[in-house]
Amino acid sequence: MTLGDAYRRVGRDALEFRVTKVARALSVSEARVAVSVAQLGLAARLWSVALGSAALFGRVPDLAPERLHWNPDASAPDDLFLAMGPSDLPADAETLCALVLDRHLEPLSAALRARHRISAPLLRGNAGSALAGAAREISRWARGAHRPDVATRARLLTAELFEDPRLATTGTRTGSAFRRTSCCLYYRAPGGGLCGDCCFGRPPQHSSPPAASG
Template identity: 40%
Template sequence: MTDAPAGARAREALAGLTGLGGFFSLAAPPPPGSDALPWADVLAAPALEARFHAVRRALAEGDGLPVDELDPKVAVSAVQVGLASRLWSVALGSAVLHGWVPDLGSASLLASPVHRGTVPLGVADPLRGYAVDDLPEAASVIRDVVVDDSLAALVSACASVGRTPARVLTSNATSALVGGARVLAAARPEHADRAWELARLLLADPVVARGGGAVDPASLPEGVGGAMQRPDEAFLRSGCCVFYRLPGHGLCPDCVLAPGRPEQVTPGH
């Protein structure tokens, strides 16, 4: 899985991810005394239920609502899309910029089990991962370790524990992939072509494609469709994140409901 050159790539990738900040952050390894736990424990029912409740309370307080007036599925969606965004961002950033994919499989992955914990995402061994020499190879590795493993476990756990339809969560995950490519391309414009090429390769995967895909913007009402790289493509998801149930939050531009309700789209969401 690793050799000396790959180890050098791993170190460069981790340093590069640190420079990107935000959802690209990866603790490798987490600092001593952190609250990081294995991915399976993070997704276990007791931890997820507590996390959903904490996020529901935070969202309700932010909007001045009693907790019981905020749809619990909004909190489930928020938790899941946040973790999915981190998985995609780390995988895309390290692969595109450094030819390296950290081992983000569920057996290697760590994270804080609580909302706003000290380790949003981490791995125990910073040198464990995959050197990838081209984008098709990167896409293949990411399918194996993220799409079919850690991300699948995240979707399954949130659907079961959070009693939220898998369609919502699958479309969240695919939308998060497009969002990760968009942020990476903006942060490193010299690598924008590679970021979007890798995103397109992943969108072609049947599992990822269940959550949405690129459509012709000319087929959509004005203001509908998530921005992609080219003027002839826009992203439309197959489900709804249900954030529109928050006060003052309309439909996202890429929402499955947006083509039929363009007047309800909130630009920039």
């Protein structure tokens, strides 16, 4: 199944399958926690491939939803594979925003929100967090590989990407550090704790909701 099919709910409901799988893995009864974690994971994969290719090769593979196949039952790196064919696109911020935000993360958010009660700002916060995390990992690799050119390209591209209004309000960047303005809800999973870029200083107190909560 392609990601385009998943967003349009063609055939089996792959997104719902993934959310259910994540909920079981985390032992959570709140659907919105599993929705957030599932979306964050996919956002991280998409940003990593796009930004990494741009920084390393100066070109980006065409990750069009119709060409990018997804196995919702698999884990990274085996869950995504790209159809054969011409795939080179310019490695500029406008292209990356159009490719990852417009064609993937916005339709993904809409598809998930049509099924579950979860806020758009939270999902956009996940998109910003995933981008910041991808940038840090690429820079870390570049330092170890003695490729300062790759680190520089990743840094400049990331700064441009965060100028997009959909990402600009998702958090505060200080160097490679990122502090979100929203929470991904991972702390609500048993033993979850806080992520490194969480907006909270300590996990909020909460009571367990009924299993049907979303």
